[in-house]
Amino acid sequence: MRRKKLWGLLFLTAAAVGMLAGCSTKGGETAGGAKKDGGQKVTIAVWNEPNKDDALNMYAQAEKATGIKVEVTVIPESDYSSKLNQMVSTGDNSADIYVIWENDIANFAKAKGIIPMDDYLKNSSVKTGDFIDAVSTLSAGLGGTYGLPWCAATELLFYNKDMFDAAGISYPDNNWSYEDYKSAAEKLTQKAADGTTKQYGCTLPNTQTWWAGIGGAGDQVYDPSKGQLVIGDGAVSFVSDVAAMAKNGVMPEPSSDTADLFASGKAAMSWQGSWNIGTYGSSLPFQWDIATIPTDKVKYNTLHTGFYSINAKSKNKDAAFKVIEYLMGEEGQAINSKSSGNPSAIKSIAEKGAWKVESATTIKNWDAMTDSLKAGVFGYTCLPSGVTNNAVSEFNAAVLGQKTPEEAVKKADAYARETIGY
């Protein structure tokens, strides 16, 4: 009996100790994230893995430069925005710095989930007056500086030089028109004896570059004053073109295939984000280069960025700003550019050209990047992803012949009006 009691007491003690251990914070830390040894820790939420090379890992370098431990929380890109919204909703303080997207910054500021950084910026070295115009426009009207742009990514035409050489067509340049592009795509297409396509002239626009085509065809795409999607004749024209090219086998039709046809050498041209320069680097088994998105009625491409912002619930706001200050400084921005291939949104830093990815040795037309930056606007990225993805789905249905381009554009527009402004 006494032994049973002893065992019971031991069991209860072990359970209590276990529970207490479970409730404790990680070794050496207090609840606020400050370390017992006097050092500080800041957690940053991002959607992409930091570079494995320490020299190109801006967070690792920020840690060295500031003496503040920087912990990176990677949230998958597909769930990134919704997870951050939930964190704001629940007052979560597990991340001190959010890198937030264009369509979230105004909502987060309104929900008081992030703080204005104006007081910090008064005595800081961040060159806020030197941002590219598009960033300044986007931040205007928020009633403060709630976010600092971590880069300015653009959209470009990637092309396979070997395929152009084989077809005897001159390479695209930054003055290429949309007609030049369509004509080259047709010439570059190779068909098998049974009529199926062996080599596509170009790839289908992806969820991002559909908007480059629609904006280029003359539509405003995004109206910042109303926060609304604006599509019409331009969209009908571009969707019709894509449908015709897919029907003729010049570009693939929408399907469940996930392979990158450009990278696998099955398509001669592709409209993609500038971040793919860093991804492709020297890994493609052919010569390739870049040019600006061909100009239809307007020279247009969408700018992409994320904004460093401070969680209103963070207990380490000062330390968080110190880390942001480093990341927005010359060194932090240069490392980001070298790692991702995206230029800085600070003009004087971008001009130094750290974004010319060293491993992408076949690129000669680096001017394409600066030209794209000049023509770039914050467009569809300011809209809820449900609206833009729905529109792309409608466009795809038109390309597959399941509805007319006019019907697709009308339906996409109707859904946007039903959804935005909720």
Add this chain to the structure above:
Amino acid sequence: MEKQSSKTAKKKKLMNHLTAYAFCAPWMIGFVCFTLFPIAFLFAVSLTNRKLNGVSRFIGLTNYVTMFQSATFWNSIRVTLFFTIVMMIVTTVWAVVMALLLNYRQRLNGLFQFCYFLPSVIPTVALAYTFRTIFGKEAGLLNGIISALTGKNVMINWLYDSRTVYLALFFITLFTYNTGQMMLIFRSGLNDVPRELYEACEIDGASPLKKFVGITLPMISPIILFNAVMGCISALNGSFALLYPLTGENGDPNGMSQVLSLLIYKEAFSNMKVGYACAMSVILFLIACCFGIGIFAISKKIVYYEN
């Protein structure tokens, strides 16, 4: 003396009741916290314009009015009803057929059962991604096999062609956990059908089809009812995990596979309209109730209970 014994009996009865309630309490607490409260909260949030970042204001029935005026919502209701009914029929029939085949006394029956059930153990999302690759147009395994067999370059756009998308989707549902589970339940039900009934039929010279229609079906009809209800609920609530990786939140192509659970996800997590998504969830809840009640109503006429 009598009074005291009656008091003791009452006390004992009360203790018995309390003991019973105490045993039920853990489940009741779980039910209230994790089922009843979320349902009540869902109804409450459906009357607000709550966004994913927590901003919220009471707006009465506005979400419901907007929803009933939305073409996207009505398309989703049509797809949901179609998908639920067909999926329930396809999976139930397939499970019965597989159970009947496995019920034949032959060698390696256990191995066959293991092989048929194995895909059901794979998580639905992993299964869906695998089939997405199989049903690809340019690099799909299925097109590759058909091309090799026919000697022609076959490029069927299985998941994006309006003529093939349902065929592909319902084929995939045959390999989900729900179908595998149904098959096992049918199999155990078939084992319980008295052998002497079949023997009597054989003496009367009944054909296998007559035996199936006259004996097997009535005897397993309560199990069919159970599986139909489970299949129906699974199609309504569980189809999200299958369809999201295959056809995306927009239910491509052209909204043909946009069941209500996909639309709810899209509104809540892509458009951040949590209040609106909750109003849709209320409708999904009501549809599930209607299906349950409907199936039970029909079953009164067609289900045979031995006792």
